[in-house]
Amino acid sequence: MIEIMTIEDSFILSGKGAVVSGVNPSLDSEGSERVKSMVGRRVRITNVGCDDVVFEVKDVGISESLVGKKNISMLLDSDDLTMLTRGSRVYAT
Numbered sequence: 001m002i003e004i005m006t007i008e009d010s011f012i013l014s015g016k017g018a019v020v021s022g023v024n025p026s027l028d029s030e031g032s033e034r035v036k037s038m039v040g041r042r043v044r045i046t047n048v049g050c051d052d053v054v055f056e057v058k059d060v061g062i063s064e065s066l067v068g069k070k071n072i073s074m075l076l077d078s079d080d081l082t083m084l085t086r087g088s089r090v091y092a093t
Helices: 032-039
Strands: 003-013 017-023 042-046 052-064 070-076 089-092
Touching: 003 032, 003 070, 032 052, 032 070
Parallel strands: none
Antiparallel strands: 003 017, 003 089, 017 070, 042 052, 042 089, 052 070
């Protein structure tokens, strides 16, 4: 499994789903389209308690800082933040 990011923040976007965002310094040198293609349609999230859940990805957004650091955001098909806590790891499936 390819690690996409560690969750730094999560929130519910009413009527849309759950948004998670985070970073992975090892992907900073990759192009945004490459990172998006690595994510795919589903991700596996392992929370700090080592529970695994697979989520459908509705959308992926990549923003880049002036110094070239990427912030990865995903809109997931979920309305529950229980598994989407800070420090959880997101993997491509």
